[in-house]
Amino acid sequence: MSKFSFLSGKIGKLFLAPFGDDNPITVKVLGICSALAVTVKIKPAFVMALSVTVVTAFSNLIISLLRNGIPSRIRIIVQLVVVALMVIIVDQFLKAFVYDVSKQLSVFVGLIITNCIIMGRLEAFALANKPFPSFIDGLGNGFGYGLILIVVAFFRELLGSGTIWGYSIIPASLYAKNNGFYVNNGLMILPPTALIIIGLIIWWQRSRRKNLIDIS
Amino acid sequence: MHSNRYIFIYSVVMVVVVAITLSIVVLILKPFQEANIRTEKIQNILTSINIQSNKKESQDMYKKYIKEELLIKNDGTYRQGSAFDVKLKDELKKDISKREMPLFIAETDDGKRHYIVPLWGRGLWGAIWGYISFNDDLNTVFGALFDHKSETPGLGAEISTRAFQEQFINKKIFDDNGNFVSVHVIKGGAPKGDIHGVDAISGGTITSNGVNMMLKENVGFYVNYFKTLKNTNNHE
Amino acid sequence: MEENLNIFIKSIFIDNMVFAYFLGMCSYLAVSKTVKTSTGLGIAVVFVLSITVPINYLAEKYLLAPGALSWLGDSFKEVDLSYLSFIIFIAIIASMVQLVEMFIEKVSPPLYSSLGIFLPLIAVNCAILGGALFMQEREYATIWEATSFGLGSGIGWMLAIVAIAAIREKLQYSHIPPALRGLGISFIITGLMGIAFMSFLGIKL
Numbered sequence: 301m302s303k304f305s306f307l308s309g310k311i312g313k314l315f316l317a318p319f320g321d322d323n324p325i326t327v328k329v330l331g332i333c334s335a336l337a338v339t340v341k342i343k344p345a346f347v348m349a350l351s352v353t354v355v356t357a358f359s360n361l362i363i364s365l366l367r368n369g370i371p372s373r374i375r376i377i378v379q380l381v382v383v384a385l386m387v388i389i390v391d392q393f394l395k396a397f398v399y400d401v402s403k404q405l406s407v408f409v410g411l412i413i414t415n416c417i418i419m420g421r422l423e424a425f426a427l428a429n430k431p432f433p434s435f436i437d438g439l440g441n442g443f444g445y446g447l448i449l450i451v452v453a454f455f456r457e458l459l460g461s462g463t464i465w466g467y468s469i470i471p472a473s474l475y476a477k478n479n480g481f482y483v484n485n486g487l488m489i490l491p492p493t494a495l496i497i498i499g500l501i502i503w504w505q506r507s508r509r510k511n512l513i514d515i516s
Numbered sequence: 517m518h519s520n521r522y523i524f525i526y527s528v529v530m531v532v533v534v535a536i537t538l539s540i541v542v543l544i545l546k547p548f549q550e551a552n553i554r555t556e557k558i559q560n561i562l563t564s565i566n567i568q569s570n571k572k573e574s575q576d577m578y579k580k581y582i583k584e585e586l587l588i589k590n591d592g593t594y595r596q597g598s599a600f601d602v603k604l605k606d607e608l609k610k611d612i613s614k615r616e617m618p619l620f621i622a623e624t625d626d627g628k629r630h631y632i633v634p635l636w637g638r639g640l641w642g643a644i645w646g647y648i649s650f651n652d653d654l655n656t657v658f659g660a661l662f663d664h665k666s667e668t669p670g671l672g673a674e675i676s677t678r679a680f681q682e683q684f685i686n687k688k689i690f691d692d693n694g695n696f697v698s699v700h701v702i703k704g705g706a707p708k709g710d711i712h713g714v715d716a717i718s719g720g721t722i723t724s725n726g727v728n729m730m731l732k733e734n735v736g737f738y739v740n741y742f743k744t745l746k747n748t749n750n751h752e
Numbered sequence: 753m754e755e756n757l758n759i760f761i762k763s764i765f766i767d768n769m770v771f772a773y774f775l776g777m778c779s780y781l782a783v784s785k786t787v788k789t790s791t792g793l794g795i796a797v798v799f800v801l802s803i804t805v806p807i808n809y810l811a812e813k814y815l816l817a818p819g820a821l822s823w824l825g826d827s828f829k830e831v832d833l834s835y836l837s838f839i840i841f842i843a844i845i846a847s848m849v850q851l852v853e854m855f856i857e858k859v860s861p862p863l864y865s866s867l868g869i870f871l872p873l874i875a876v877n878c879a880i881l882g883g884a885l886f887m888q889e890r891e892y893a894t895i896w897e898a899t900s901f902g903l904g905s906g907i908g909w910m911l912a913i914v915a916i917a918a919i920r921e922k923l924q925y926s927h928i929p930p931a932l933r934g935l936g937i938s939f940i941i942t943g944l945m946g947i948a949f950m951s952f953l954g955i956k957l
Contacts, residue, residue, distance in 0.1 A: 329935060332777035371518040371526055376875060377846050378530065384839040385534050389541050392835065396548035399556065403665075407885040410838050414878040416778040486719070489671075491774060492946030499932075499939030506931035534839070542835050642889060665889075 314436050318444030321509060324417045325448040326502045331417035337408050338449070339494050342465050344404045345453035346446075351394065351409065353442025355386045356418050360438035362386075363426040370427075379422050380413070387412045417445055452497050460488030557600070564647035565622050565630050566659040566685075583629075584621040592740030594619070604636040604645070617737055622649070630658050633738055637730025640722040641666040644675065644730060648684065652749075654742040657699065660684040662727065672723030683714040689735060696739045698732045701725075756900040759892075763904030769879045770912035770942075771949035773886075776879030780913050781938055790917035792866055793874075794910030798903065800852065800874050801883050804845050805902025806895050808884040811840055816888075841884040849875045879909050916942060 324330045331352070338348045359382050363370075370378050391409045394402035402409065412418070421441055426434040457463055462470035462484050474480035487493055518526075558574045562581065569577045585599035590612055599618030607615050620632040632649040646662035660681045667673040674680055687699045688711045697712050701724040706713030716724040769775045776797070783793050814820055816837045821828035853871045857864045874880060883905050892898045919941055928937055 326935075329781050330778055332774070332781065337774060369526070371523040373518070374523055374527065377843070378526075380842050380846055380875070381530060381534060381839065384842050385537065388538060388835060388838050391838070392541055392545045392549070396545040396552065399549075399552035407882065407889060410885050411775070411878050411882055413838055413842055414876050414881045416876060416878075419876045486671075487947075490947070490950065491772070492943040492950070495774070495939045495943035495946065499936045499943065502936040502939065503929070503932045506936065507929075510931075538835065538839075 311433065311436055314433055315440040318440040319447060321511075323444045323448065323505075324420075324441050325445055325498065326505055328417075328420070330420050331415045331445055332498075337491065338405060339453040339456055340460065340489055341404075341457050341463075342450060342453045344401055345449045347394070347398060347401045348405060348408065349442070349446025349449045351390045352412055352415060352417070352445055353439060354390055355383065355412055355415075356421060356442040356445075357435050357438035359383045359386050359418060360421055360426040360434040361431055363422050364429060364431040364434035367427050375427075379419060383418055383422075384413050417441055448498070448501065451501065452494055455497055456488045456493060459485045460493075560661050560663065561620060561632060561634075561647055564632055564649045564659050564661045565624060567624075581622045581624065582620050582632075583623045586619045586621065587616040588619050588738055588741045589613075589616060590737055590740060592744040594741060604634055605643075608636055612737075615737070617734075619738065619741070628652060631742075633735055635662075635730050635734045637726050637733070639664055639667050639675075639726040640672050640720075644723065644726050646730070648731070648735065650689070654746055655688050655690045657684045657687045657689070664723070667720070667723050671717060672720040674717045674720060675723060675727060680714075680717065687711055687714065696736060698728075698735055700731075701727050756896050759897055760900040760904040763901050764908040764911065765949070765952045767905075768908040768912060768949055768952075769882065769905050770909055771946040773882065774946075775882040776877045776909055779874075779877050780909075780916070780942075781935070784913050784917040784920055784938070787914060787917045787921060790913045791910070794913050796871055796874055797877065797879060797909050798906030800845075800849060800871075800880055801906035801909075802899060802903040803852065804848050804880060805883050805887050805905075806899045807848065808841050808844055809887055809892065809895055809898035811844060812837065812888050816840060837888060841888075842881060845880050845884070846875045879905070912945075915945065 318324060321327065325332065338344045359379075362382050363379060366378070366382075387410065390412070391402070394405070394409065421438060425437045429437070454464070457465075458469060462468060462475075462482075470482060470484075472478055474482040476483050555571050555574055558578045559569055559571075562569050562574065562577055565581065567577065567581060585597065586594045587597040587599060587602070588594045595616075597616070599620055602616070602618040604618070607617060618634055620634075622630045622632060624630060629652045630649045631652075631654060632647055635646045635648060637644050642665035644662060644664040644667065646660065648660040649658040650656060651658050662675040662681060664673060664676060667675065684699060689696060689698055691697050691712070700706075700713045701716045702710075702713040703716045703721060703724065705715045763769075766772070770777070770780060779793060784790050812820070814823060816833050818832040818834060819829055820833070821831045849871055853864075856871075883902055886905075887898050887901060890901075892901060916938065920938060923937065923941075932940075
């Protein structure tokens with residue numbers, strides 16, 4: 301444990317919990333919308349995960365710094381403005397430096413604003429905690445979200461397009477059009493499969509962790 | 517509880533701070549974004565005459581290969597002008613007689629001239645666009661490129677793959693009698709030897725129809741110009 | 753008129769907010785335990801979407817789009833404020849939701865008590881912001897088209913949440929592996945419903 305002194309203790313727990321028992325997508329059911337639309341290929345999923353992490357971490361930090369001054373009556377609006385500001389900055393950076401990915405993400409960058417993970421963490425954590433823990437909490441939740449995104453994208457890209465990060469994995473000679481037997485599963489490319497894959501991940505996670513099982 | 521006055525001042529300060537931050541960010545990043553859009557357009561135009569270029573060299577390649585930029589009217593008349601800066605989307609909204617559509621003339625290494633027509637249309641979910649180039653007989657397709665905003669991945673989105681685009685090469689847009697027929701994307705596959713048809717993408721019917729419409733409308737606009745040009749070429 | 757009807761039907765069935773774009777999933781999964789509450793939230797979404805989409809349309813047309821400020825005079829022709837669209841849209845949505853909430857509270861207390869609790873949830877529902885962003889991307893020609901789109905999308909969303917709630921009520925009596933119960937099975941069913949809705953895709957109106 302001593303090797304990872306950063307990961308033990310309170311701060312470490314804040315950072316690590318979202319990867320497992322506190323995962324924003326599979327346990328808290330937050331931020332589903334974008335998880336589905338951008339997971340056809342790994343690359344956009346990765347960029348999306350990174351963008352969400354940046355936005356969550358920094359808006360958590362800013363709101364936490366401002367937490368004593370925010371008038372409670374306009375709290376939600378202030379939060380939305382801070383989040384929207386961060387998202388616009390991220391969007392502008394994407395357009396300037398990874399133009400081809402930003403084209404694939406299209407409206408879903410804007411939809412980060414209403415990604416419930418961000419508002420959820422602001423309300424539940426940043427408003428009541430000091431800046432540094434808030435920042436770490438944001439990072440952890442962003443990465444926990446990104447983890448699921450990339451797992452889903454991995455399966456969808458591998459089975460749907462036969463590639464990983466754009467590189468072909470299935471040898472071309474196996475394909476039916478080259479007289480082989482293999483055909484990519486077109487269903488994997490369609491958005492509903494993302495839901496089914498997440499459903500299966502939840503099933504897997506809950507059968508290992510009995511305490512997460514829904515009683516109802 | 518905070519007073520109304522505090523809330524008001526708070527909001528005003530917030531708006532000002534946000535506005536200033538955003539303006540600075542946008543101001544700094546704008547040149548990069550515009551350069552990206554420009555580079556992509558250049559690369560697309562070059563791809564339509566079958567020249568692949570990377571980001572760095574594309575500027576120079578464009579200067580090397582693109583010899584002329586023209587603005588064409590529907591009646592076949594034309595003038596010199598910066599075709600590159602024409603926004604096709606805005607031009608297509610105008611009345612057909614008022615349009616001035618861009619045309620690029622390229623000269624490849626073998627000294628042959630090619631005519632590049634830009635395209636703009638609608639697919640299933642949003643805009644589709646592209647460039648198609650013709651040999652100097654103004655009939656045979658030399659190369660084509662298509663791209664899209666948000667077609668279904670794996671189905672309609674396949675129009676942006678080279679495999680689909682390369683089918684267009686050597687197809688013809690005029691029939692034997694010299695009538696304009698365009699090139700069609702045919703569902704279920706084009707018959708062998710069809711000089712006007714290419715295979716459609718299975719599952720991408722509406723996108724394929726969009727491509728057909730786009731080719732017919734955009735290339736159709738240039739027919740008068742092509743005919744005049746052909747006549748002058750023949751007389752020479 | 754025909755075009756409006758076209759957009760209206762299309763946004764209910766073919767471009768369904770939930771099944772085609774998976775927007776508003778958070779509240780869709782969290783609130784869909786009973787048909788009654790789902791209907792309440794559904795109505796609130798219809799209401800807010802059909803108000804905010806046209807207002808955002810006006811904002812887009814006269815404020816944000818490149819050249820939109822030309823009504824102020826020729827010197828404003830080149831101004832492009834489109835980078836502000838996210839923040840303007842979300843501000844309009846948040847303030848409209850607040851206004852609607854206050855209005856309903858004043859005018860009809862019974863409606864407020866059944867609908868009121870859902871309204872704050874809606875400001876952060878991605879379906880609402882998604883509506884505004886899709887409206888911007890698709891460039892509707894008139895405000896009526898934008899309104900038809902907003903209303904249709906809202907009804908489509910409501911249809912989806914009421915349908916899943918009805919299925920989940922029945923699921924109570926099904927024998928499902930414990931680990932899959934609740935959330936897991938809801939995801940999978942939504943996926944299957946999405947595949948079913950894809951059969952509307954090829955329809956051209």
